[in-house]
Amino acid sequence: MTRGVLIAIEGLDRTGKTTQTSRLLERLDKHGVDATLIKFPERTTPIGKIINSYLTDKAFELSDQSAHLLFSANRWELAEKIRNLLESGRTVVLDRYVYSGVAYSSAKGLPFDWCLSPDIGLPKPDIVLFMKFEHEENVTREGFGEERYEVAEFQQKVRTQFEKFQNEDNWKTIYVDNKSIEEVGEIIWAEYEAIASRERKALQKFTKLE
Numbered sequence: 001m002t003r004g005v006l007i008a009i010e011g012l013d014r015t016g017k018t019t020q021t022s023r024l025l026e027r028l029d030k031h032g033v034d035a036t037l038i039k040f041p042e043r044t045t046p047i048g049k050i051i052n053s054y055l056t057d058k059a060f061e062l063s064d065q066s067a068h069l070l071f072s073a074n075r076w077e078l079a080e081k082i083r084n085l086l087e088s089g090r091t092v093v094l095d096r097y098v099y100s101g102v103a104y105s106s107a108k109g110l111p112f113d114w115c116l117s118p119d120i121g122l123p124k125p126d127i128v129l130f131m132k133f134e135h136e137e138n139v140t141r142e143g144f145g146e147e148r149y150e151v152a153e154f155q156q157k158v159r160t161q162f163e164k165f166q167n168e169d170n171w172k173t174i175y176v177d178n179k180s181i182e183e184v185g186e187i188i189w190a191e192y193e194a195i196a197s198r199e200r201k202a203l204q205k206f207t208k209l210e
């Protein structure tokens with residue numbers, strides 16, 4: 001059986017990640033690909049509930065280190081499920097993952113490597129699609145301000161931290177400026193097809209060796 005593909009969709013707040021992840025799921029389904037969407041933070045688990053209070057209640061006090069470790073623990077809560085889904089052949093789409101964890105916390109001033117270390121050992125995505133605005137002036141501020149991190153200046157710092165991952169071998173940046181939902185969806189689909197076909201070829205080679 002082919003292992004499923006692990007895709008992470010990353011980006012700043014309000015870049016359209018959630019719209020694109022659900023569209024990708026629909027398209028995978030139409031093509032007969034068994035797929036599961038997991039959104040981080042997963043706010044319904046025991047740790048996720050604490051994270052939700054932290055994000056929505058600005059009076060909820062938590063040190064930056066504690067908050068960081070909770071977000072990481074939330075990913076570990078689901079690590080086995082992700083592994084099992086992949087092993088059973090399902091494709092898994094993640095709406096945010098390790099990279100958000102490091103980018104948001106290091107933007108607050110915590111050391112980058114310290115932020116990365118609790119996530120070491122989590123399943124590595126085959127591809128990370130990082131959605132961003134190339135030109136800052138295209139960022140819509142609409143809706144910012146409802147949750148803890150939704151402040152334009154902070155988002156700028158997060159963006160700088162995210163960009164530190166751009167030379168990773170699984171990283172692809174998708175510019176969303178002036179593109180329709182459909183156009184961004186097409187780019188994401190092309191990236192998915194490329195990675196899925198690479199996985200199929202790798203499997204064929206492997207089976208030929210047996």
Ligand code: DGP
Pocket residue numbers: 013040041055067068071072096097100101102104105147149150
């Ligand atoms: P979302 O549900 O995708 O809107 O995320 C909620 C907020 O939490 C958003 O401002 C980004 C932030 N966030 C997401 N994942 C992490 C993480 O792992 N660590 C930290 N510090 N913040 C995160």
